[in-house]
Amino acid sequence: MEAKAPTASLPLFAQVESALRQRILENCLAAGDKLPSELELEREFGVSRITVRQALSALHAGGFIQKINGKGSFVTRPNELPRLGGLTGFYEHMRAQGRKAHGRTLSVRQVAAPAAAVEALGIEPGTVLTAVTTLRFVDDRPLAVGVTYGPTDLIQALQLEDTEANDVMTLLEARLGFRLRSTHIETSAMRAGKTRARQLGIGEDEPVLRIRFTPHDVMDRPLCYSELYFRGDSFSYKAVIKR
Numbered sequence: 001m002e003a004k005a006p007t008a009s010l011p012l013f014a015q016v017e018s019a020l021r022q023r024i025l026e027n028c029l030a031a032g033d034k035l036p037s038e039l040e041l042e043r044e045f046g047v048s049r050i051t052v053r054q055a056l057s058a059l060h061a062g063g064f065i066q067k068i069n070g071k072g073s074f075v076t077r078p079n080e081l082p083r084l085g086g087l088t089g090f091y092e093h094m095r096a097q098g099r100k101a102h103g104r105t106l107s108v109r110q111v112a113a114p115a116a117a118v119e120a121l122g123i124e125p126g127t128v129l130t131a132v133t134t135l136r137f138v139d140d141r142p143l144a145v146g147v148t149y150g151p152t153d154l155i156q157a158l159q160l161e162d163t164e165a166n167d168v169m170t171l172l173e174a175r176l177g178f179r180l181r182s183t184h185i186e187t188s189a190m191r192a193g194k195t196r197a198r199q200l201g202i203g204e205d206e207p208v209l210r211i212r213f214t215p216h217d218v219m220d221r222p223l224c225y226s227e228l229y230f231r232g233d234s235f236s237y238k239a240v241i242k243r
Contacts, residue, residue: 013054016045020055024064024075025219027177031077035065077174091167094138103164106133106145106199110152117149120184120214120225130155134163135199136228143234145199150224168226169215179218186212189232196229207232 010018020041023029036044041052056073059065065073094101113127130152136144148155148168158168161175172178189207197204209230214222 012045012047012051013058016041016047016052016055017058019045020059021062021064024059025179025217029075031075031177033075034071035073035075037072089167089170090136090144091165092170099138100140101136101138103134103136105159105164106135108132108155108159111149113149116212116227117225120212121149121222132159132163138234141234142200142231144228144230145196146226146228148224148226154224168224172215172223178215178223180215181218181220182216184214184216184222192229200229200231202231202233209235 020029020035029035035041035056038049038052038056041047041055042049045052056065056067060067060073063076066076067073091101091103109131110128111131113121113123113125113129115125117123117129118125118127129149131147131149132155133145133147135142136146148158148163150158157176158171161171163171166175169180169183173180188210190210192200192202192204192206192208194204196208197206200208202208209232211228211230212226213228214225216222
């Protein structure tokens with residue numbers, strides 16, 4: 001890979017650090033990969049050994065690489081279980097309580113992005129996305145139904161990693177190599193309606209808790225958009241806000 005043109009306004013070490021960090025974020029350097037040697041980086045970027053070491057130190061401080069004495073620098077793996085709230089670890093949370101949790105894919109289809117997805121992802125109205133709808137079970141009882149919208153290649157990659165047994169956030173980080181910065185969450189209560197009532201085995205007029213969430217990577221780019229609808233009689237969403 002060719003070195004990207006340096007950004008003149010940044011110090012030399014920051015230019016090198018930025019170029020290498022971008023390769024990691026784009027998975028050109030994947031988790032576990034060894035970085036080029038210091039000498040190779042010196043030659044590629046046309047900088048001194050001390051500049052290269054400053055860049056590597058910045059990447060290490062940011063958690064992007066780890067240094068192993070005598071072997072070199074390696075790209076770190078994202079957190080195995082991202083700490084972005086209990087919602088993002090639904091399956092793990094239920095299993096940790098000794099309960100059986102799994103999902104069943106109901107459909108995978110291409111659709112015009114709904115208004116909520118357009119706003120969350122910052123895309124043009126009418127953009128075609130792939131939507132995967134999954135029914136989630138706890139102890140063989142349907143507890144939630146949800147749909148995730150995203151670019152076709154991302155949704156296909158998630159499906160290959162098994163969204164029926166794993167949470168989207170966990171797959172994004174632990175399997176697909178994304179590094180997440182935040183997740184935007186919105187909750188509201190609403191009437192189940194005919195389709196969700198049938199899927200969840202409840203009455204049409206019974207309440208469901210809708211939770212919308214959008215994960216953002218470390219560059220603050222939204223990756224996908226999801227809506228989950230939980231049975232109001234079986235699920236509560238708790239949070240602790242600290243200042």
